[in-house]
Amino acid sequence: MGKKRRSPTLEEVLARPWCYYCERDFDDLKILISHQKAKHFKCERCGRRLNTAGGLSVHMSQVHKEQLTAVDNALSNRSSLDVEIFGMEGVPEDVIQSHNQRVIAQFQQSEAERQAITGNPPSGASTATGQPAKKPKVENISDLKKRLAEHKAKKAESRAGGSSGEATPVGAGQTPTTAGFTQPPTIAAPTQPFSYPQPYGGAGSPYQATASPVYPNFSPGQPQYPPPTQYSTPGYSPQPVPGFGNTPSQFPQQQPQINSLQTTFAPRSGSLPSAPSLPQRPAVGAPQVNAYQLQQMHMGHPLPTTAVPGVANGEKPEPTAFSSSVDDLISGAAKQADLAAAATPKPAEGAEEKPSKKDKSKQSRLVYSDNETSPEEKMAKLPRYAFVPDRRGETALQELPPSVVVGQVPISEATVMPDP
Amino acid sequence: MTSNQFTITSPPTDAISALKFSHAPDSTRFVVSSWDKNVYVYDLRDENGVAGEGKLLQKFEHRAPVLDVCFGATEDEIFTAGLDWDVKRIDIASSSQTVLSSHDAGVRSVVYSKEHNMVISASWDNTLHVHRLADDRTVTNTASIPLPSKPFSMSLTATKLVVGMASRALHIYDLKSLSLLTGQAEGGTAPAKVEIEPWQRRESSLKFMTRCVACMPDDAGYASSSIEGRVAVEWFDPSAESQARKYAFKCHRQASDDVDVVYPVNSLAFHPVHGTFASGGGDGVVALWDGIAKRRIRQYQRYPSSIAAVGFSSNGKYLAIAISPGYEDGKDDVVDGTVKIYVRELGETEAKGKGAK
Numbered sequence: 033m034g035k036k037r038r039s040p041t042l043e044e045v046l047a048r049p050w051c052y053y054c055e056r057d058f059d060d061l062k063i064l065i066s067h068q069k070a071k072h073f074k075c076e077r078c079g080r081r082l083n084t085a086g087g088l089s090v091h092m093s094q095v096h097k098e099q100l101t102a103v104d105n106a107l108s109n110r111s112s113l114d115v116e117i118f119g120m121e122g123v124p125e126d127v128i129q130s131h132n133q134r135v136i137a138q139f140q141q142s143e144a145e146r147q148a149i150t151g152n153p154p155s156g157a158s159t160a161t162g163q164p165a166k167k168p169k170v171e172n173i174s175d176l177k178k179r180l181a182e183h184k185a186k187k188a189e190s191r192a193g194g195s196s197g198e199a200t201p202v203g204a205g206q207t208p209t210t211a212g213f214t215q216p217p218t219i220a221a222p223t224q225p226f227s228y229p230q231p232y233g234g235a236g237s238p239y240q241a242t243a244s245p246v247y248p249n250f251s252p253g254q255p256q257y258p259p260p261t262q263y264s265t266p267g268y269s270p271q272p273v274p275g276f277g278n279t280p281s282q283f284p285q286q287q288p289q290i291n292s293l294q295t296t297f298a299p300r301s302g303s304l305p306s307a308p309s310l311p312q313r314p315a316v317g318a319p320q321v322n323a324y325q326l327q328q329m330h331m332g333h334p335l336p337t338t339a340v341p342g343v344a345n346g347e348k349p350e351p352t353a354f355s356s357s358v359d360d361l362i363s364g365a366a367k368q369a370d371l372a373a374a375a376t377p378k379p380a381e382g383a384e385e386k387p388s389k390k391d392k393s394k395q396s397r398l399v400y401s402d403n404e405t406s407p408e409e410k411m412a413k414l415p416r417y418a419f420v421p422d423r424r425g426e427t428a429l430q431e432l433p434p435s436v437v438v439g440q441v442p443i444s445e446a447t448v449m450p451d452p
Numbered sequence: 453m454t455s456n457q458f459t460i461t462s463p464p465t466d467a468i469s470a471l472k473f474s475h476a477p478d479s480t481r482f483v484v485s486s487w488d489k490n491v492y493v494y495d496l497r498d499e500n501g502v503a504g505e506g507k508l509l510q511k512f513e514h515r516a517p518v519l520d521v522c523f524g525a526t527e528d529e530i531f532t533a534g535l536d537w538d539v540k541r542i543d544i545a546s547s548s549q550t551v552l553s554s555h556d557a558g559v560r561s562v563v564y565s566k567e568h569n570m571v572i573s574a575s576w577d578n579t580l581h582v583h584r585l586a587d588d589r590t591v592t593n594t595a596s597i598p599l600p601s602k603p604f605s606m607s608l609t610a611t612k613l614v615v616g617m618a619s620r621a622l623h624i625y626d627l628k629s630l631s632l633l634t635g636q637a638e639g640g641t642a643p644a645k646v647e648i649e650p651w652q653r654r655e656s657s658l659k660f661m662t663r664c665v666a667c668m669p670d671d672a673g674y675a676s677s678s679i680e681g682r683v684a685v686e687w688f689d690p691s692a693e694s695q696a697r698k699y700a701f702k703c704h705r706q707a708s709d710d711v712d713v714v715y716p717v718n719s720l721a722f723h724p725v726h727g728t729f730a731s732g733g734g735d736g737v738v739a740l741w742d743g744i745a746k747r748r749i750r751q752y753q754r755y756p757s758s759i760a761a762v763g764f765s766s767n768g769k770y771l772a773i774a775i776s777p778g779y780e781d782g783k784d785d786v787v788d789g790t791v792k793i794y795v796r797e798l799g800e801t802e803a804k805g806k807g808a809k
Binding site for chain 1: 467469487515516517519535536537558560576602604618660661663679680705710711712713714715716734735
């Protein structure tokens with residue numbers, strides 16, 4: 033654990049706010065919002081920074097009479113104006129999911145690399161070397177108990193009415209204490225093929241605890257995996273992440289994530305088996321799936337569209353539906369308020385700006401503040417510019433001494449300097 | 453940026469008061485008046501008529517600092533005005549100088565109307581002198597017109613004369629009636645006093661002292677600037693619709709630590725072809741504006757000191773920019789080498805308005 037403390041945990045990495053338009057992540061929400069204002073919502077004509085793409089669109093059409101067609105500096109598939117984004121709000125659920133998957137994959141890969149470099153085999157690497165892990169005891173008791181409870185609940189549920197238990201043989205002897213499931217942070221080396229339970233490790237992930245009870249039913253390590261060539265990924269929105277999904281081992285690793293998110297949607301999914309007697313059900317709400325679907329899921333695909341249409345189709349789920357999953361990010365009320373503000377940014381900002389302009393003019397300082405005497409007159413009074421008419425000769429102007437010339441603009445002496 | 457910029461060799465040794473290009477078609481000659489008591493005549497063409505880096509043709513010393521200069525009917529005739537109270541005609545070819553008239557104080561501005569063959573000068577003695585010239589370039593008669601305040605700037609079109617004065621007063625004279633009325637006055641160097649009501653009396657649209665006025669080349673209106681970083685654009689037509697079009701905008705300001713530092717707008721010049729205008733400020737910035745579309749066309753990089761004067765050549769291909777240390781609050785010394793004249797060779801569309809969008 034000491035090692036893990038040094039680098040951010042998966043939890044921390046996942047909690048980082050990130051930009052919908054360019055997938056960059058930031059330390060906190062404020063920085064993300066200022067990033068979006070500077071990079072994606074800035075008017076290229078006048079440099080004004082708007083709060084949302086919609087606001088920028090209105091600004092462009094009203095102020096510059098131009099039509100905004102795409103968000104600047106955005107990834108090609110994210111440049112649409114249809115999605116109203118402000119900070120992390122408004123990001124479609126499917127995009128959040130795929131982002132999280134990518135983050136997890138990256139995290140695990142970097143973790144694996146780090147371990148490869150440091151030479152410390154991950155505690156879960158035992159399966160790769162064929163040895164049972166020595167570290168099961170590292171997982172603390174409360175976690176174990178929790179998972180056992182969940183597993184039991186799951187079993188009870190499948191016995192009660194779930195068909196999934198019948199469709200796939202329950203892994204005999206796969207109790208929650210089995211090495212594969214009790215292994216704390218197990219990181220598959222990128223080159224590893226699907227290797228039985230190991231991919232489901234990653235105890236550092238909060239998702240692991242809720243997701244793992246599902247797996248006994250899937251009987252990991254089943255021999256009848258279809259060859260990878262059959263993969264088709266209907267549910268994934270295209271990810272501009274190079275290398276994503278290239279290594280087969282990553283698919284199983286992502287699976288916990290998928291399932292954990294699906295559990296979040298449990299209330300929406302009509303096909304879920306009802307298990308009224310079980311309080312923990314939301315955490316283990318495995319959808320009813322047939323064998324093929326299970327296989328697909330196991331291969332790393334999300335549920336077929338029939339099971340969780342909102343997610344798999346890439347539709348944007350209604351905010352109320354997933355509010356529970358993002359409630360730590362935003363409260364519903366705040367969101368409504370922000371949306372309302374975003375919808376009518378123009379008058380509000382205009383009203384704010386006018387007083388500030390007036391304030392500015394109050395604070396302005398004139399470089400030349402004499403409102404009565406022009407700079408030329410002042411210069412003309414300087415001794416070195418004094419005109420001596422004597423040089424003119426003996427003509428009539430001689431009666432005028434130079435002082436008269438210099439004093440031609442005497443008003444300035446009495447002038448009160450106007451203070452700006 | 454397509455334009456290329458160069459500095460003129462042998463600039464004045466003291467602050468520049470005015471810079472004017474010749475109105476003769478395709479002439480690249482310009483005159484500069486300076487506080488070092490000289491008027492400098494430069495030409496961008498060399499002996500073979502090829503436009504180049506420009507050189508000093510001649511300089512004419514005066515007895516006192518020269519505050520304004522303008523070209524006459526040809527590029528060989530200039531009129532000067534200065535602190536020696538005189539209004540002078542100088543023939544460049546023969547280097548002969550003639551005093552047209554003398555004011556009772558320093559003469560701030562001088563302009564020439566080729567349509568009416570008149571030289572008009574404005575002096576801090578609160579008068580205008582209108583000199584009607586004969587074809588042999590001698591003064592046939594001179595009239596003195598009292599002004600309500602000290603004049604600070606003057607500009608004319610083919611038909612109108614705009615005089616910007618202290619106390620934010622502004623007079624617009626009709627040149628034709630000016631010519632007729634002063635024609636009845638007696639000639640000579642002692643001007644006859646003539647009370648002439650201006651065609652329009654206006655109060656400046658700007659709250660602070662008028663620094664410069666410049667008329668549109670299409671005779672439709674004028675722009676004025678103030679010491680408080682602002683430019684107003686107005687139209688001659690007194691009808692309500694035209695007057696409703698007038699506007700003013702802020703410019704030549706710098707924000708530093710919550711305080712807006714506001715510089716005077718020392719100079720304005722209209723582009724003779726495109727009708728856009730340039731403004732030069734105490735901040736050393738020259739900006740080009742489209743007064744009709746109300747848009748800034750471009751702003752050039754800051755010059756090392758205050759802009760004293762700007763001017764377009766008659767074909768609109770050159771923009772001359774004279775810089776001098778500004779006479780600002782608590783600053784009155786001119787350091788050597790800070791007075792410069794830059795000439796920008798403008799690209800085809802560099803000063804052209806973008807058009808309303």
